[in-house]
Amino acid sequence: xKTYQTTCVYFSATGTTKRSVVExxxxxxxxxxxxxxxxxxxxxxxxRFGKNDFVIFGAPVxxxxxxxxxxxxxxxxxxxQTPCLIxxxxxxxxxxxxxxxxxxxxxxxxxxxxxxxxxVAEHTYGAIQVGRPNExxxxxxxxxxxxxxxxxxxxxxxEVPMPGNRPYRVGGKGGSFRPTTTNECIECGLCSxxxxxxAILKENPRILDxxxxxxxxxxxxxxxxxxxxxxxxxxxxxxxxxxxxxxxRKENLYILN
Ligand SMILES: Cc1cc2nc3c(=O)[nH]c(=O)nc-3n(C[C@H](O)[C@H](O)[C@H](O)COP(=O)(O)O)c2cc1C
Ligand code: SF4
Ligand code: SF4
Numbered sequence: 384x385k386t387y388q389t390t391c392v393y394f395s396a397t398g399t400t401k402r403s404v405v406e407x408x409x410x411x412x413x414x415x416x417x418x419x420x421x422x423x424x425x426x427x428x429x430x431r432f433g434k435n436d437f438v439i440f441g442a443p444v445x446x447x448x449x450x451x452x453x454x455x456x457x458x459x460x461x462x463x464q465t466p467c468l469i470x471x472x473x474x475x476x477x478x479x480x481x482x483x484x485x486x487x488x489x490x491x492x493x494x495x496x497x498x499x500x501x502x503v504a505e506h507t508y509g510a511i512q513v514g515r516p517n518e519x520x521x522x523x524x525x526x527x528x529x530x531x532x533x534x535x536x537x538x539x540x541x542e543v544p545m546p547g548n549r550p551y552r553v554g555g556k557g558g559s560f561r562p563t564t565t566n567e568c569i570e571c572g573l574c575s576x577x578x579x580x581x582a583i584l585k586e587n588p589r590i591l592d593x594x595x596x597x598x599x600x601x602x603x604x605x606x607x608x609x610x611x612x613x614x615x616x617x618x619x620x621x622x623x624x625x626x627x628x629x630x631x632r633k634e635n636l637y638i639l640n
Contacts, residue, residue: 385412385414386435386536386538387411387412387435387437387466387535388414388416388435388436388437389408389411389412389415389416389437389438389439390408390416390417390418390432390436390437390439391404391407391408391415391416391418391438391439391441392418392420392430392438392439392440392441392457392460393417393418393419393420393421393439393440393441393442394420394421394441394442394443394450394452394453394456394457394579395419395421395441395442395443396421396443396507396579396599396601397443397505397599397600397601397604398604399472399504399505399516400443400470400471400472400504401419401441402504402516402521403441403470403472403500403502403504403516403520403521403524404439404440404441404470405417406516406521406524406525406528407439407468407470407500407524407525407527407528407531408439408528409525409528410525410528410529410532411437411439411528411531411532411535412437418430418460420456420457421577421579421601422576422577422578427459428459429459429460429461430459430460430461431461431462431463432460432461432463432465432494433462433463433465434463434465436462436465437465437466437467437468437535438460438462438465438466438467438468438494439467439468439469439470440457440460440467440468440469440470440485440494441470441471441472442454442457442470442471442472442481442485443471443472443473443504444471444472444473444474444477444478444479444481444501445554445555445556445557445558445597446552446553446554446555446556447477447478447479447480447481447551447552447554448479448480448481448484448551448552448553448554448555449471449481449484449485449488449555450555450556450557450597451555451556452557452579452580452597454484454488454555457485457488457489457492458488458492460492461492461493462489462492462493462494462495463493464493464494464495465493465494465495466494466495466497466535466540467489467494467495467496467497468496468497468498468499468500468531469482469485469486469489469496469498469499469500469545470499470501470502471485471499471500471501472501472502472503472504472516473502473503473504474504474506474508474511474512474629475503475504475506475511475512475515475629475632475633476506476629478501478547479547479548479551479552479554480547480548480549480551480552480554481501481547482499482501482545482546482547482638483545483546483547483548483549483551484547484551484555485499485545486499486544486545486547487549490542495540495542496542496545497531497534497535497539497540497541497542497543497639498527498530498531498534498543498637498638498639499543499545499637499638500524500527500635500636500638501635501636502516502520502524502635502636503515503516503520503632503633503634503635504516506625506629507558507598507599507600508558508560508600508621508622508625509621509622509625509626509629510622510626511625511626511629511630512629512632512633520635523635523637524635527637527639530637530639531639534639541640543638543639543640545638546638556597557580557596557597557598557599558597558598559598560598560600560613560615560617560618560621561591561593561596561598561613562591562596562600562602562611562612562613563591563611563612563613563614564588564589564610564611564612565610565611565612566610567608567609567610568588568606568608568610569607569608569610570588571588571607571608572585572588573605574588574601574602574605574606574611575588577601577602577605578596578601578602579597579599579601580595580596580597581595582595582596582597583602600613
């Protein structure tokens with residue numbers, strides 16, 4: 384008999400966080416549900432979870448913090464002493480204060496964080512740990528989810544503290560690189576629909592609102608014509624150095640007691 388209904392609630396601009404949380408959810412509950420909060424923002428309705436729910440929160444690390452747009456979305460999700468798992472995906476630099484920040488937020492929203500993970504994923508910029516989470520990472524995710532499942536079955540809803548510092552470091556904002564559009568654009572409008580911050584004009588997907596764009600590169604990854612690019616000299620120079628600095632592989636961290 385199933386004890387908890389599992390729902391993954393995530394923000395995932397380039398899909399890496401989503402891959403890990405969904406992999407974990409599949410182990411916990413074959414009829415898991417998904418709440419993908421990446422696209423909409425204002426349109427998100429408040430959602431409430433109860434004692435028989437289990438929520439997996441997932442978000443990417445932006446400058447050592449949870450992306451602030453994800454925080455805004457998560458504030459509409461409310462628990463009632465609902466057990467949860469918190470997962471942050473980071474691009475092989477560091478997760479710094481992201482886990483503790485998500486842990487604090489989950490508690491404020493009425494959840495009990497019974498475990499957490501900081502998983503390594505391909506970085507948005509450059510070519511760092513390309514393809515991660517890969518099959519080896521996902522196998523680790525599955526094993527961790529199995530341990531969480533056992534904990535839930537034993538009804539051990541003990542809270543697990545997360546590493547990090549308070550006050551949190553400054554971070555959580557988007558980056559400064561702005562995609563441009565090449566002549567390959569077929570004006571399908573997909574980038575405009577998928578942009579998490581509605582930064583791409585619906586009537587003309589070549590036009591970008593600089594102030595709204597967070598450099599998440601979702602439009603670049605999703606464009607079917609590969610027409611969204613960042614080609615500036617500044618970006619080329621940045622990634623050359625970045626790829627070298629972050630070349631050393633990091634391992635996933637899973638936290639449970
Ligand atoms: C603006 C921005 C800031 C980032 N800051 C960090 C960071 O501080 N540490 C890190 O390891 N990765 C950082 N990353 C990389 C992302 O955390 C990583 O690629 C993550 O897997 C993206 O998740 P998603 O695919 O679910 O969007 C950053 C990415 C962006 C776009
Ligand atoms: S997704 Fe690509 S092809 Fe479609 S409108 Fe956007 S830039 Fe053009
Ligand atoms: S326009 Fe900016 S915010 Fe929107 S998807 Fe592209 S990179 Fe992300």
